[in-house]
Amino acid sequence: MAKLIGGLGSSHVPSIGLAMDKGLTGTEDWKPFFDGIGPGRDWIAANRPDVAIVVFNDHGNSFFLDKVPTFAVGTAERYDPIDEGWGPRAIPSFEGHAELGWHIVDTMVERAFDPMIVQEIEVDHGLQVPMELFFSRPEKQWPVKVVPIFVNVIQYPVPLPSRCHALGKVLREAIESYPGDDRVVIIGTGGLSHQLQGSRAGFVNPEADRQFLNDIAADPDKLAAMSREDYVRLFGSEGAELMMWLVMRGAMDRKVEVRHEHYYVPASMTGAGMIVLENLGA
Amino acid sequence: MSEDRIPEIPLFDRARQRRGYKLNKMAMGLSQPGNRAAMRADEDAYLDRFGLNAEEKAAVKARDWKEMVRLGGNVFYLLKLASITPATMTEIGAHQADMDHETFLRERLGKQRKGA
Numbered sequence: 313m314a315k316l317i318g319g320l321g322s323s324h325v326p327s328i329g330l331a332m333d334k335g336l337t338g339t340e341d342w343k344p345f346f347d348g349i350g351p352g353r354d355w356i357a358a359n360r361p362d363v364a365i366v367v368f369n370d371h372g373n374s375f376f377l378d379k380v381p382t383f384a385v386g387t388a389e390r391y392d393p394i395d396e397g398w399g400p401r402a403i404p405s406f407e408g409h410a411e412l413g414w415h416i417v418d419t420m421v422e423r424a425f426d427p428m429i430v431q432e433i434e435v436d437h438g439l440q441v442p443m444e445l446f447f448s449r450p451e452k453q454w455p456v457k458v459v460p461i462f463v464n465v466i467q468y469p470v471p472l473p474s475r476c477h478a479l480g481k482v483l484r485e486a487i488e489s490y491p492g493d494d495r496v497v498i499i500g501t502g503g504l505s506h507q508l509q510g511s512r513a514g515f516v517n518p519e520a521d522r523q524f525l526n527d528i529a530a531d532p533d534k535l536a537a538m539s540r541e542d543y544v545r546l547f548g549s550e551g552a553e554l555m556m557w558l559v560m561r562g563a564m565d566r567k568v569e570v571r572h573e574h575y576y577v578p579a580s581m582t583g584a585g586m587i588v589l590e591n592l593g594a
Numbered sequence: 595m596s597e598d599r600i601p602e603i604p605l606f607d608r609a610r611q612r613r614g615y616k617l618n619k620m621a622m623g624l625s626q627p628g629n630r631a632a633m634r635a636d637e638d639a640y641l642d643r644f645g646l647n648a649e650e651k652a653a654v655k656a657r658d659w660k661e662m663v664r665l666g667g668n669v670f671y672l673l674k675l676a677s678i679t680p681a682t683m684t685e686i687g688a689h690q691a692d693m694d695h696e697t698f699l700r701e702r703l704g705k706q707r708k709g710a
Contacts, residue, residue: 327683372670376622377611397624397674466670468607508669511660512602513687514702541600549603578703580683 314412314494316487317359318571319564320352321528321557321587322442324368324501326396327580329441332449333401345584348574349445355571355588356446361497363409364446364456365416365483367559368438368501369465371396380467381428383479385420386460387413394434403440403449409457412490416459419486425479428462435460442501445586456497465502465553470540476555477536480562487563500560502553504575505546506582514581515548521583522575524554529570529589532561550582567592606668614666620644620654621667624674633678657681659689 328345331337337346373394375381391406420427439460447455461483464470480498487496504521507513524547527535536558543552572588598604611618620641623629633640641651653661657679662672669686676686688698699705 372618372622372668372674373625377615377618395625395627397630397677399627466606466668467611468605507603508683508687509606509663509690510598510602510604511691513690514684514698516703544600544603544605549605578705581687581703 314363314487314490314492314496316484316498316563316591317361317495318355318497319560319568319589319591320442320446320497320499321560321585321589322352322445322499322501323503323579323582323584323586324438324441325579325582325584326437326441328584329401329437329444332444342579345576345579348576349586351572352446352574352586352588353448356497360495361456362494363412363459363496364443365459365461365487365496365498366439366442366501367461367463367499367556368442369463369553369556371436371438372466373436374433375462377467380464381462382464382471383420383425384428384430384462385413385417386430386433386458386462387417388431388433391433391435391439391458391460393440394436396436401440403444404452404454406435406439406443406454406458409459409494412457412486412494413459415490416461416483416486419489420479420482423482423485425482430460430462433460438501442499446499461559463556463559465555470552471555472540473538473543473555473558474536476558477532477562480559480564483559484563498560498563500557502556503547503551504554504583504585505548505551507548508550508581510549512548516577516581516583517546517548517551518575518577518583520546521577521585525573525575525585525587528557528561528587529568532558535561561589564589565591566594604663610666611668612666614668616644616646617650617654617662617665617667618671620646621671621674624677630677659686660692663690
């Protein structure tokens with residue numbers, strides 16, 4: 313059966329992608345962030361996953377407000393990067409693991425999560441940036457297949473943090489009941505603290521972000537028990553994206569080892585974080 | 595529009611989303627190169643295609659980010675206007691916070707600029 317070899321967390325700030333596009337990774341603004349991602353890439357190189365399940369939200373690119381799925385699972389053979397308004401970025405398309413996507417859909421429905429099933433969709437920076445941070449940017453082909461899982465964290469009502477955590481447990485079951493010997497990582501994306509709208513725009517909360525990075529490993533039940541309003545107050549209106557890290561965490565063992573952790577603020581208007589977790593049992 | 599349930603946070607709830615639907619749809623349209631060209635060629639005509647009212651049109655034409663958000667716009671869609679008139683996310687943030695850009699970077703984001 314397939315094996316879950318790691319749980320990864322990463323911000324997906326579009327400016328991080330832009331910094332890579334424009335060769336700004338060594339500048340005063342960006343060097344402290346990019347200096348800290350190396351161990352994440354090293355972990356990938358040493359552990360050689362075959363598949364990445366990427367939990368993210370679309371940002372008004374592939375989904376408009378006309379159709380808003382709370383959870384959606386990609387079952388496509390291929391996902392192209394989308395034009396967000398400035399033209400498509402020069403990165404390769406992502407090869408989908410359609411069979412695993414369908415198996416995840418089956419398992420979710422059997423466990424009373426009922427996702428939207430997506431066979432044709434383009435993917436925005438929410439998936440692109442974490443993939444680039446962990447896998448670098450390949451010339452032609454990404455080293456893993458992907459299964460995108462979309463979570464609505466924009467249009468209220470967004471799902472409960474506890475529900476995101478519970479979804480992770482179902483994904484673990486799906487991974488471990490999938491035939492073959494695929495090595496799987498699951499990536500929770502988004503955050504950390506940021507607010508892009510309203511008079512509190514520019515709100516960041518480094519103290520809460522650092523506590524979150526600690527708790528996501530050591531005390532995820534605490535994070536899962538928080539309300540959506542708690543997330544908005546603590547992490548800003550867009551910081552509610554952090555609930556998607558709980559999907560990743562729910563898939564992992566209760567006990568995990570932190571193999572890498574990195575935090576830098578501000579990446580554009582956001583606290584930027586990365587984490588690498590391995591299972592320790594139970 | 596009702597008061598924000600959480601101070602200073604325009605939660606994108608049902609009321610706000612419904613009010614801003616046309617505005618956001620107009621902005622979403624700018625994902626298409628043809629629509630970007632259309633807006634550059636004739637902004638009024640492009641905005642009229644989406645049925646924006648006078649208040650909404652005025653806010654868009656002034657690139658008044660704060661007002662567009664007040665009218666139910668969501669930055670994830672509105673940001674596409676920056677493909678027509680360049681603006682960075684931090685500039686859009688500063689405008690909403692009623693600060694000049696340098697002050698915003700320093701006070702909200704803790705940036706220390708060279709020479710500062």
